[in-house]
Amino acid sequence: MSITINSHVDFNQIKGVIFDLDGTLANSNPNFEGLRAELGIKPGTDILSYVNSITEPTQAEQTHAIIKHYELESSHGATWIAGAQQLMAFLTSLHIPQAILTRNMPEAAHITLANLNLTVGTDFDPLLTRFDAKAKPHPEGVKRICEQWQIKPANILFIGDYLFDLQTAHNAGTKSILYTPSVIPDYADQADIVCQCYLALIDYLRAQLQT
Incomplete structure (x- = not known):
């Protein structure tokens, strides 16, 4: 199935949508396996937590440089x-504000x-990176967006591709x-909805608006 419902979401109550960027809107995820291997850390290790734990200045600088290289390399080929472009257009047609919250660096x-x-302020607003708010899974970025929009978190839909x-x-x-x-x-059971196809998601959400 293209859509799996773990918990019902009333789309009529959704007043804003926040997207992750890499792997959600864009084919732009860095080669995380290669990056972890180059950094010498175990598979599945949170890379940002790892780099933030480094206290030796030279090692920290070298690690940041490696991460920057991987992030920029993947972004250039994004x-x-x-279906993501159609999903954003569908939300725009409904006058639903959209934002992007990413763990990526601003330049990438x-x-x-x-x-x-895509242009900040025209297609969506705001864009928050890990330089603008505490990195996910910390909720600071979402809270800042909700404050800007004056929308309660319960009326926000967050769309992403990772835990x-x-x-x-x-x-x-x-x-x-x-x-x-x-x-x-x-x-996947931690998500309200599991989506394998954005076009199917659009059909599902549109059907809710018609009931």
Whole structure:
């Protein structure tokens, strides 16, 4: 099935949508396996937590440089994920505000957005990176967006492709959608909705508006 409902979300009550960027809107995820291997850390290790734990200045500087290289490399080749552009257009047609909250660095995020021809303030607003708010799964970014929009977290839908996105939604008190086009991960049950196809999601949400 393209859509799996773990917990009902009343789309009529959704007043704003927050997207993750890499792997959610754009094919731009860095090669995390290669990055962890180059850093000499175990698979699955939170890279940002690892780098923040480094106290030796030279090692910290070298690690930041490696991470920056991987993030910039992946952003330069960013392309739209199938159906994501249509989903954003659908939300725009309903006058639902959209934002992007990413763990990426600002420079890489802006390169990715340029490749997608998306503009902050026109297509969505705001864009928050890990330099603007505490990195996901901390809820600070969501809370800041809710304050800007003057919308309660319960009326926000958070869409992402990884565990941190679901944890962020839970920590902030928003609804969540996990986008996972192929393999369903073992943490998928933490999402309100599991989506393998954005076009199917649009049909599902549109049907709710007609009932």
